[in-house]
Amino acid sequence: MKIVKNSGEIVDFDSDKLKASLLKSGASLVAVEDILNKIKQELFEGVSTKHIYKRAFLLLKKEAHSHAARYNLRAAILALGPAGFFFEKYIARLFDAENFTTSNNLTLQGKCVSHEIDVVVKKNNEIGMIECKFHSSKEAACDVKIPLYVFSRFNDLKDRNQPIFSNKDSISKCWIATNNRFTGDAISFAKCSGINLLSWDYPKNNSLKTKNDIDCLYPVTCLTTLSIAEKGRLLVLDVILAKELMNNTEALEKISLSSKRIINVLKEVRELCRCA
16 A cells, blocks of 8 residues: 655555554554554555544544644644744753753854854753754755754854853853754764754654653643643743643643643643653
């Protein structure tokens, strides 16, 4: 059976890949097999991956809202756009969870020019800058021009005293974070230049896709019991992660949810964030 990816590429339907993503949602093997059988029965030549995803999402949602929320992770990160401001905050939260001290949106003076830095992080007396590259399309990728550009900014800033966490801080590390992927050349240049990369699927065991498995760092946009507008209002209130709602009914009250809906949202949050 041939299916069509978002990019327009035609590929064979991979039931094992779909099964793996469904199991990662937390659904039981029995539930996953049932969903997979239903989707297989509905497949037709040339069906889009977007259609398959939507069908799987709806079937998971009937099983449990939290399963659908986990399955929805990549789309939820995409929903932190379109400008990428909330994606930068999300990246900072990921580093917070790894015991970094973080700061967002700083303007620092380099040797030649000043630079706006998305996120600055500190751990073990080492300070790093993070350049965030947000893409509004799943098919977009960061090519080698991105690390080339960021590396030049890093070189202009490093080893200079900066007023970041104190008045005598200096940047010695550099990260680039994106919600999509890096090309092979981008990864090769970054490795050669000592730049750290973070993307949807890179590094393999410490990517955006896998970091959530440890500390349940799901963005609030994952939640299926909230509307798009309600999620947006929570982001404006600086509620970036779903688990930040665990003991925070006040935020849900501020976006005018009824008592009944607050109960439903908190139920989904607890199920989604069991590892927290």
